[in-house]
Amino acid sequence: MASDHTRSAILAAAERLYADRGFGDVTLRDIVAEAGVNLAAVNYHFGSKDELIAELFVTRSIATNRERLRELKAAEEAGGGRAPIEVILRALVGPTLRGCLGPENQRSTAARFMIRASIESVPPIRRIKNREIDHLRKFAGAMRRSLPDRSDVDIYWGLNFALAMAHHTIRESERLTKLSEGKCDLDHVEDVVERVVSVATMALTAGRTETKAASKVAAR
Amino acid sequence: MASDHTRSAILAAAERLYADRGFGDVTLRDIVAEAGVNLAAVNYHFGSKDELIAELFVTRSIATNRERLRELKAAEEAGGGRAPIEVILRALVGPTLRGCLGPENQRSTAARFMIRASIESVPPIRRIKNREIDHLRKFAGAMRRSLPDRSDVDIYWGLNFALAMAHHTIRESERLTKLSEGKCDLDHVEDVVERVVSVATMALTAGRTETKAASKVAAR
DNA sequence: GATAGTTTCATACAAGTGTTTGAAATGCAA
DNA sequence: TTGCATTTCAAACACTTGTATGAAACTATC
Known part of the structure; x- marks a missing residue:
């Protein structure tokens, strides 16, 4: 070559x-x-064109996934195989948010590309995303170890909601800025990360009887 | 005609x-x-083709929006102009979730169409979605009245997260089912609604010092 | 039942798409 | 240099796409 x-x-x-x-x-x-x-x-x-797109996306997303796992592994090792749930969640949503948000004029091409990929969801990319499940299972496992009293169902829902908040905030960042007339500041990425982590943590740790809604679900 | x-x-x-x-x-x-x-x-x-798509989407989404506002208005009138936050959130995410989830074999064509629209995001549909901000502002207003002590920023973030959880759960319902090996039951829509409402309520009402993460955000 | 307006139809159009081809250029080893 | 493999190039290919056209069929009104 x-x-x-x-x-x-x-x-x-x-x-x-x-x-x-x-x-x-x-x-x-x-x-x-x-x-x-x-x-x-x-x-x-x-x-082919699709393989070009796939290569672009794979390159970027394995980079993100590696970063996620690096943070997760470091946290679990520091805690003797069990990391605080906040740290796990931060490892899950931090790299993605840091990669895609931040001051618009200094967003890397890679970041803007990943935002597009998240919004438009073209076939070759969808195919790759479907293989991401194994990667998520590792986080589900870490979360289970961190919160041994929680049911699997609650773990998966917490994971789902954490990803939801991160991805939706990226996808709809423009709309959120417009809706809030600039009051929601998406340029300070670390604050956004903490907001997401905070809410996801509450979702995962709230006592089952703390709110009517939660108890209603747990009672089934 | x-x-x-x-x-x-x-x-x-x-x-x-x-x-x-x-x-x-x-x-x-x-x-x-x-x-x-x-x-x-x-x-x-x-x-044109785009106008056909637009007509399809507009028809379905004004139906959803009307249902949302109907629930919201009923709740506010019942409460003398101020509705509980849970009820507001339920009016926000309930109609969408009910419209798009539920047993797969009995999902209406309309529901499956709206899921597609949410996943693929084609230009004529994106244009329409951008005009949805006014509609969301009405909910922001109701939430502010319900939680007068909360800052606007918190309100908007709560609104954002509520929509995030609802839409992401719809978009990725298949993946969540696979990831959880069927343990997360998306067929009982009302349970899903309550989960989303419950977490969004916590996000909006949690004392600013309840968790380390939250206090970190509020302290800026 | 003739007329005007609407709706349907087969067909053509124009443009753009990803992909292929086969020859030309280039790089590299013997 | 010769020979061989890799890489580049212009051109064409094969198709599909949404849209436009103009005549035909239909419908309702007078």
Whole structure:
């Protein structure tokens, strides 16, 4: 393999264009024009358009997942195999939020790309996301160890809600800013992380009889 | 206007196909074949493909919004202009969840269509969703009246998280079922509603010093 | 039952898509 | 240099897409 020049030029151009304009209206011709390479180069180097998109997404998401697991492992080792639930949740939602939020003008191309991927959900990306379950199971396991009294159902719901808050906040960050007339500050990412972690922790630790709603569920 | 037959056949066929196969790979030709009408009928009756999609989505979402506001208004009138926060949240997420979850084999076409719309987010639908802010403001107002001691920021974050949990649970219902190996039961919709309402209520009412994470946020 | 307005239909159009092809250029080893 | 594999390139291919057209069929009114 000579120098990868064409290959990485395509990857960079594609990520930039998808980040800026979404998957919907970026064609291979747009990408090769931006990269300054020939149209056939995409199929030569990647096989197909979908495989190009998949490679972009896989690269970024394994980076995020590695970061998540690194934080999780560090926390569990520090706690002798059992980490506080807040720390686990922070390892779960922190990397994603840090990767996608922050001052808009200094958001990396990678971050903007991942936001697009989260909003538009194109087939090759959906396929990859479906394989993420094993990764989530590791977090479910850590949460179970952290909260041995909680039922599996409660653990899964807590996990689900934590991801919900993080992803939805990313997806709808523009709308939240507009709705709150700028009062909700999404540029201080660590504050957002703490808000999400805080609520998810409450969801997971609240006594079953603390609220009418919760007890109603638990009583079934 | 004669009999609307063609027009409503197109609407029904389109909704069914979009619900089953998503927006990505349903063409006008698929729709007219399913509806048993001529290809040109779509442009004659709706102007364009996008306007057809928009009409489908608008119809369904104003129905949901009307139901939400009906519940909200009833609650506020019963409480003399101030409703309990749980009831407000239930009015916010209840209609959507009831419309989109429930036993899979008895989910209406409309429900499956709305799930698709929530997952795929195609341009004409995104445009409509952007106009939903005014509608959400009404809920923000009711929540402020219900919790006069809470800051606007907290209110908006609570609203955001409530919607996050509802929508994410709908979008990822399949994954949650798989992840939890069926332990999280999404068929009993009212239980799901109560879980979401319960967590959102905690998020909105928890004392600022109840958890370390929350106090950290409030201290800024 | 003729007429005007609406609706349907087969067909064509224009444009854009990802992909393939086969030859030309390039790089590299012997 | 020669020979071989890799990479680039322009061009064409094969299709699909949404939309437009103009004639035909229909419907209701007078």
